């Protein structure tokens with residue numbers, strides 16, 4: 338079996354060619370704007386249902402239209418649950434790489450797997466990203482947890498169970514606020530995403546990198562689910578594309594980064610954006626993030642919501658089963674993904 342190579346070389350003196358990106362795909366870190374960033378929204382005003390949360394809804398709606406991203410503070414998720422989750426992923430990635438190696442797989446049908454994203458370059462070669470990603474469901478059952486290295490198994494499951502429960506409530510609350518922002522009933526988006534939502538988690542690890550200008554932690558992408566909640570460690574590395582320029586997302590203590598993903602762009606008929614983002618590396622310290630993806634299950638039909646379609650706003654996408662979208666997503670692996678574009682309806686000019 339192919340071994341997982343990055344982990345064994347996390348502190349090389351210089352980058353080996355397999356991590357070096359072609360010049361046009363490098364991060365150009367000096368051009369990244371650090372003054373502008375995504376909006377920060379305080380949710381403390383809308384814990385109480387009776388309290389007017391119109392201002393918060395308005396801020397979220399604006400952020401969804403203009404950035405597709407925002408950070409939230411005072412979100413009600415106990416700090417303790419976040420710390421435990423961060424500690425569990427830290428301990429997982431600090432294990433000797435041999436103890437994680439058996440989880441490495443390129444088979445995307447595997448429920449629990451460690452993966453290494455890559456970029457396909459012209460001659461068919463693959464350039465590896467400077468990261469290790471651990472993908473698994475929000476809830477680990479006995480069969481799946483037993484795949485984890487024994488030393489961290491119990492700790493990881495306990496931390497994840499508590500964390501996933503909290504994030505589940507948060508996601509439902511956010512979907513409610515986002516629905517109202519679109520002028521819909523509070524439960525509209527959640528209902529559209531259907532029964533048994535697809536809930537996947539991805540713990541990302543970016544070891545310190547000898548030359549951050551030559552490689553990428555994660556190449557630019559949009560998330561293919563509906564809504565993503567990201568918890569990041571103290572060092573920033575996430576960047577969001579705004580009007581063709583990259584802006585960095587600073588670390589804010591006890592905040593979550595909220596990322597609108599492709600299915601909300603489609604459901605909102607293009608009003609809310611699923612925006613390109615990427616992760617860059619640094620040469621100082623390791624960075625970790627935990628992305629909690631919430632989306633429809635494979636059998637759910639997704640398409641622009643009827644109430645958001647009228648003469649002025651004809652449907653931009655055709656209806657599809659989410660399984661079709663996933664198939665398209667995996668077919669485009671390693672390239673600049675243009676998945677939702679494959680479901681666009683032709684423009685009518687008349």
Ligand SMILES: O=C(O)CCC(=O)C(=O)O
Nearest residue numbers: 539541569575616626628
């Ligand atoms: O590391 C991050 O902050 C972002 C990760 C990300 O974009 C993803 O997992 O889809």
Ligand SMILES: [Fe+2]
Nearest residue numbers: 558559560614
């Ligand atoms: Fe992402």
